[in-house]
Amino acid sequence: MDLHAENGALTPIIQTERLTLRPLAPSDIADLHVIAAQWPVVRQLGGWPWPANLAFTASRSVPYTGQGFVWGVEAAGKIIGSVAVTRGELGYMIHQDYWRRGIGKTVVAAALDRAFCQDNCPVINASVWADNAASAKLLCSFGFTHWHTRYEQAIARGYPVLSHYYRLTRPAWDGLRNTAKSRNSGA
Template identity: 55%
Template sequence: MHDPATGITARNLGPADLDDLHAIGSERSVVRQMGGWPWPPRRDFTATRCRPYAGDGFVWGLDRGGRIVGTVAVTRGELGYMLHPQVSGQGLGTRWVGLAVDHAFATLPLTRIDASAWADNAASAAVLRKLGFVHWQTRFEQAIARGFPVASHHYRLTRATHDRLRNADDCRKATA
């Protein structure tokens, strides 16, 4: 999938993406917000992520000009994403998370998508709320990169809410 507005193509990850993905995984500001990535960074761990996802859902590498600048995934009904700090703040998170959610509901037999954000990750929580996700639970969970439990806000978007919001957006665009 290519998005001309952002100049990004979503594609499967592969071994050739190791350097780019490891560069993202070596950014403390990114990894501290990820639930399952280690700190300090480990190249062998990153290598395990550099292959097409074969499970329930999808993982997209976000390719801009032949370089991976982030990832977005819906796996087993859960949403996850990360962006290199050099491209953060450009609206890419909202745009590509939205495209991934649309794709997931269009192609997977899901009734809902769940996501979470650490309590101190206001930017990620804002992306989720913009797309219609609703907070439903907060609990402490182990943050691997931080080395201690952190409050984690859990969000949920149902298919019915997604469809209602998409239909409202389509109507607004048609009358604009």
């Protein structure tokens, strides 16, 4: 892993002008709980309860120690979302006040790059509810392809919802990155 604790503080994984991607910590619970209390966000998540549950949020406000990684997305000193690839599955959420600003695209690109290039994942899966066109569009912009559809229980919604499954292979990601590099270099 490319970060470590120094004097109790976790160092950032990725730092840009406007965002820091870093492990979540117990001190992030208040910011994360604000996001968990936003119905437009939580209704699109597969594993978060509604209404927001502080104990559940606390269980997600810790550094992840399983297979893969979970990063908090920090802007202006507060957590505005998270992005993760755990057990080969991509997931993300962004505070609704930060939608349509390119943040999702930035954090998903960083997560895919980490998962494929450093963690050497052969394939990454993702799923979106059928009524989440924005996330489906985001996934497709990275080369994800649809491979399966089925109904699943939506925890926050309390009923089964049609879910679309997407996957992205390492060769497809490499091809997309090489195409982007060629365009950027003028080749």
